[in-house]
Amino acid sequence: MTDSEEPHIDADVIIIGAGLAGLTAAYKILSREPSLNVIILESSKDVGGRYRTIQMVTKNKRRSSFEVASQWINTDQHDLLELLEELEIPFVSTVIQGSVIKEWNGTEVCKHRLGMLSGLTLSEQLELAHFLVKTWDRATIRNLASITFQEFIDQNLSSDNVKCFIEYVVLINCAVPPDKISAFFYIFYCISNRSLVDQMVSEKGTNRYRIKQTHKNLCEKLAEKIDPTIIFLGEPVLKIGVSKKFVKVVTIYDCL
Ligand SMILES: Cc1cc2nc3c(=O)[nH]c(=O)nc-3n(C[C@H](O)[C@H](O)[C@H](O)COP(=O)(O)OP(=O)(O)OC[C@H]3O[C@@H](n4cnc5c(N)ncnc54)[C@H](O)[C@@H]3O)c2cc1C
Structure with a gap:
């Protein structure tokens, strides 16, 4: 099959990623030049990226x-x-x-109490603190590398609210749910970034x-304003090629 026979869409502007940056770029470009054919390719099933x-x-x-x-x-x-x-x-x-x-x-x-922790009861906060400080003591690298972080959470926590808290922290920090990363990866990430602990520290003044x-959150509103039909979800971009005449963006399914 030649290039021209491959399934493809022609566009003036191709934006990769429907996070805040991609959606804002599309919104700003279309506000100035409404006649342009702009499309957004997003690998996941939702808009917003880390914004949730x-x-x-x-x-x-x-x-x-x-x-x-x-x-x-x-x-x-x-x-x-x-x-x-x-x-x-x-x-x-x-x-x-x-x-x-x-x-x-x-x-x-x-007046409000600061942070995600204010949604947890005192006993849930204690369970979380124990998980953060004590759980790692018993873990070995071999064990942590062989299970997902979700399995590690399920083995070490009982409260659904605390599990939910940690699952979201992982999702926000790593942009993937805990069942997609090994427990070892996340703990290594925490040690290098202090990410889990940082969620609990308040800033002052x-x-x-x-x-x-x-x-509706900011990303959902942007998606609505720019016309949702120009956003292609579930289209991970695999390759970008540049020739003298055009840029070719290859997704997992199609060539654009
Ligand atoms: C814990 C945390 C708290 C934060 N708090 C604040 C705050 O209070 N205020 C603030 O202003 N900012 C905050 N930020 C920063 C803010 O969230 C980010 O700056 C913003 O969401 C980044 O948007 P983005 O579009 O650049 O990236 P992302 O949100 O990461 O979006 C990138 C998108 O591209 C998609 N993508 C990636 N690769 C491909 C590919 N090959 N093909 C197709 N699609 C692809 C991804 O699926 C994703 O949807 C915080 C960030 C974190 C992690």
Whole structure:
């Protein structure tokens, strides 16, 4: 089969990845040049990449959701703040003191406990602390390399909320669920990045903005604005070739 006979789509702009960067690029390009034929190729089954809305059950047994890998915006992230205003995604000004966030909602100052941990009960926080500090003591490299991190979690934790917490931390940090990596890989990653422990450490005296809960997150809104039919999900890009006339992007199924 020659190149021209291969199944293909012609496009002016091909963006690889439907994370925040890819979606914002498509949105900005199409806002300026609506006539361009732009497509986005995304390897996973969802848009958003690392940007996720997490659902959890709180201490009071209420369902709660919050934005992970997107929640905080520094005062100098002007482009992101502009984008939020343009897409009408609400955010509030906050100041963090110790483990308390003070938020100005327009009429009064509201106080919240900081971090993902506030969704866990005291006994769940103790189980998590034990898991973080003690569990590794008994593990050997040979054992850890032969099981997935999900199996390791299941063997060492009983609370569903704590399992859910750790599963999301892995998903956010490594962009894959814990059943796709070995326990050894994740522990090595933690040692080099302090990632799991970092989730528990609060920063002090910081002024930032925080995105409020909405029924659609920033990436979902961007995808909606730019026309979801130009986003091809489940299309991992394998190869990019450049000739004098065009760029050829090869995905697992098709040639574009
Ligand atoms: C724990 C954590 C907390 C964070 N908190 C904040 C915060 O509070 N505020 C903030 O502003 N930022 C925060 N960030 C940073 C923010 O999440 C990232 O900067 C942002 O999500 C990155 O977006 P991206 O599009 O560049 O990459 P990604 O979100 O990683 O998206 C890349 C996309 O490309 C796809 N892809 C990769 N390879 C291929 C391929 N070959 N073919 C097709 N598709 C492919 C992936 O599946 C993915 O969907 C945080 C990050 C982490 C990890």
